[in-house]
Amino acid sequence: MKVIYRLAALLLLVVAGFTARAQGIAGGHITGSFQTDLQMSHADSVIGAQDVDEKLLLNARADILYQNGNFSAGLRFEAYQNPLLGFEPKNLYKGQGLANYFLSYSTDKLTVTAGNFYEQFGSGMILRTYEDRYLGLDNSLLGVNVAFRPVNGVTIKALAGKQRYYWNYADGIVRGLDGEVNLNSVVKSMADSKLRLTFGAGFVSKYEGDETIFQPENPEYKLNLPHNVGAGAARLDMSYGNWTLQTEYARKGQDPSADNDYIYREGEALMVSAGYSQSGFSAQVQAKRVDNMSFRSVRSQSGQMLYINYIPAITKQHTYAFLSLYPYATQTTGEMGMQADVIYSIPKGSLFGGKYGTDLSFNCAVITGLDTTQVGGRGTEGYTSKWLSTGDLYYGDFSVEVAKKLNSKLKLTATYAYQVFNPVVEGHAGSLHHNNVLIADLTWKVNKQHRLRFEAEWLGSDSRYTATSADRRAGDWVMGLVEWNIGRHWFVSASDQYAYNDGIGNYYNLSVGYNHQATRVTVGYGKQREGLLCIGGVCRQVPASNGLTFSLTTSF
Numbered sequence: 001m002k003v004i005y006r007l008a009a010l011l012l013l014v015v016a017g018f019t020a021r022a023q024g025i026a027g028g029h030i031t032g033s034f035q036t037d038l039q040m041s042h043a044d045s046v047i048g049a050q051d052v053d054e055k056l057l058l059n060a061r062a063d064i065l066y067q068n069g070n071f072s073a074g075l076r077f078e079a080y081q082n083p084l085l086g087f088e089p090k091n092l093y094k095g096q097g098l099a100n101y102f103l104s105y106s107t108d109k110l111t112v113t114a115g116n117f118y119e120q121f122g123s124g125m126i127l128r129t130y131e132d133r134y135l136g137l138d139n140s141l142l143g144v145n146v147a148f149r150p151v152n153g154v155t156i157k158a159l160a161g162k163q164r165y166y167w168n169y170a171d172g173i174v175r176g177l178d179g180e181v182n183l184n185s186v187v188k189s190m191a192d193s194k195l196r197l198t199f200g201a202g203f204v205s206k207y208e209g210d211e212t213i214f215q216p217e218n219p220e221y222k223l224n225l226p227h228n229v230g231a232g233a234a235r236l237d238m239s240y241g242n243w244t245l246q247t248e249y250a251r252k253g254q255d256p257s258a259d260n261d262y263i264y265r266e267g268e269a270l271m272v273s274a275g276y277s278q279s280g281f282s283a284q285v286q287a288k289r290v291d292n293m294s295f296r297s298v299r300s301q302s303g304q305m306l307y308i309n310y311i312p313a314i315t316k317q318h319t320y321a322f323l324s325l326y327p328y329a330t331q332t333t334g335e336m337g338m339q340a341d342v343i344y345s346i347p348k349g350s351l352f353g354g355k356y357g358t359d360l361s362f363n364c365a366v367i368t369g370l371d372t373t374q375v376g377g378r379g380t381e382g383y384t385s386k387w388l389s390t391g392d393l394y395y396g397d398f399s400v401e402v403a404k405k406l407n408s409k410l411k412l413t414a415t416y417a418y419q420v421f422n423p424v425v426e427g428h429a430g431s432l433h434h435n436n437v438l439i440a441d442l443t444w445k446v447n448k449q450h451r452l453r454f455e456a457e458w459l460g461s462d463s464r465y466t467a468t469s470a471d472r473r474a475g476d477w478v479m480g481l482v483e484w485n486i487g488r489h490w491f492v493s494a495s496d497q498y499a500y501n502d503g504i505g506n507y508y509n510l511s512v513g514y515n516h517q518a519t520r521v522t523v524g525y526g527k528q529r530e531g532l533l534c535i536g537g538v539c540r541q542v543p544a545s546n547g548l549t550f551s552l553t554t555s556f
Contacts, residue, residue: 028068033555035133036060039084041547047505047527048472049544057084061099061133070107076100086533086542087136092166099164100140111147116140119159120310121178121202125250125269125293126231128310129163135533135540137304140164141174153185157202163297163306170306171209172297178202198237205230206297206308213262215379223262223379229255231267231295231309244275250309252295256379258302259294259333263382267292269311280345286314289336291370291385304538307332313537314339315365315397318417321497322437322459325473326421328367328395330537334385335394337367356405367395393432396420409446415439426532428471433463455481455495464502472530472544475503489515497529505529519554 037059043051058081065074079096080087087093102115118140121127131138143161150156157178162169180200184190190197206229215221233250252267268291275284288311295309311330314337318324342362346353369391372383399417406412417437423430437459444452456479463474481495490513497507509526530544 030066032064034062035553038550041545044546047544048530049546054082057082059084070105072104074102085545095167109149113145116142117145122200122235122248123312124310126204126233126309127176138164142169153182155180170297173207174297176204194241196239201234203232229253242276242278247272257299262378265292265381269293283342285340287338291334294332316363320439322457323417327532327534329539334370339365359403361401363399365397368393394422394425411443413441436460449487451485453483465504472505475499476501522551524549
């Protein structure tokens with residue numbers, strides 16, 4: 001199979017070469033990007049950093065895209081020699097070679113892609129293939145993807161392929177069909193209407209061969225596993241004036257897998273988002289319910305690989321260190337929750353707005369488990385659940401942020417947050433953690449060439465560090481950061497996180513960077529805390545480290 005993929009990559013290069021000769025390189029356009037990340041780490045018993053056999057770890061990639069008229073071709077070279085800490089299992093990441101290649105032809109009516117491609121139906125609840133280099137996640141499909149636009153406002157998609165699995169491809173076959181209609185484009189009388197309506201629906205099926213799975217209570221009973229599992233979804237996107245509404249409902253057939261301990265319960269998910277916006281004010285409310293919606297191309301897979309679908313997170317994606325200390329990972333097996341987000345700008349010249357105005361942001365999110373009743377184990381429906389009843393609290397987050405320009409050179413952002421976190425979402429036992437966080441972020445524009453940013457954070461928590469739990473996020477913390485931007489090219493930063501009560505650790509970091517046009521070089525030294533790196537509700541475990549990091553990115 002590997003030989004076939006290598007031949008396909010070679011064919012891509014040959015076809016691209018012939019195309020370049022036929023149309024002339026000058027008639028085409030080549031773009032690309034390169035990224036290299038290096039890491040050195042040594043043992044540190046205080047923060048739990050383990051010794052690394054390889055003294056220098058490397059992740060590198062190069063993306064090349066060629067476009068000429070309606071034709072485009074691309075490839076990506078990746079190297080993990082050996083992979084950075086947290087990219088596990090190392091034996092599957094380790095290696096180098098062509099990881100992505102495709103040919104595509106596109107017109108106003110038709111787009112055809114052969115090779116590796118990424119696609120999403122609706123919000124992704126039945127299909128989303130994507131790549132995130134920082135999570136080490138790539139579930140692209142190798143196959144064929146077709147998008148047909150017969151008339152303006154109508155799009156029909158059809159695809160089939162196998163998902164990337166590190167340097168190989170999974171045995172499961174993914175097939176999908178999706179359609180979307182924009183009524184304002186299709187119905188002439190609605191072209192200028194304030195009411196904007198878009199409807200969509202999709203269906204995805206995966207095929208996977210049989211395997212032997214026994215029922216623990218009856219070791220002689222072999223489960224009758226479905227070879228084909230389907231999932232369908234319908235969605236609505238509507239807006240009227242300042243109001244918006246998006247909703248999608250998905251349902252999945254019986255899909256016994258390692259994620260649900262091989263039960264035969266069907267899955268479903270509902271997501272609703274409503275919003276209002278006008279000058280100086282916006283508000284959004286989101287709600288979702290997910291029940292047994294883990295959907296992979298290989299039923300025995302665990303971790304973050306080979307997901308066909310994606311369940312969007314509705315918790316705020318924090319960027320400050322202590323606010324993101326306990327990130328929430330979406331529970332595809334079952335969860336429900338709500339989020340409200342309000343942004344208000346106090347006008348300039350008012351009592352509280354002052355000369356430059358004041359921006360206020362409020363966010364509140366609550367995620368719980370489902371209210372379930374067990375009715376059996378492996379080989380049965382597993383459980384029943386009540387639709388509007390909640391289970392255990394998984395995560396709670398309330399935050400208020402005030403941003404104000406003090407004068408022409410100073411801008412202050414102050415944040416308070418209260419968070420509740422249940423360790424069960426990370427697979428651990430323990431009681432709820434209750435955290436209070438205070439943050440002050442001050443930016444000083446010294447002159448046209450220099451800018452200083454000061455950041456101070458405090459975290460007060462009822463969690464306590466013990467050798468049994470070994471959670472080095474526990475306890476009370478303080479943090480300080482100074483960042484200095486020198487002209488258009490250089491920047492320097494220094495930070496330190498210190499557990500001053502009922503915790504353990506002192507995590508300092510120093511970094512220096514240089515920017516020139518599309519090239520960025522960063523060198524850093526310090527300590528990295530063990531924990532989760534989460535992007536959009538998808539998380540990767542990051543081990544503790546102590547040492548040097550180097551990063552180079554450029555594009556052309």
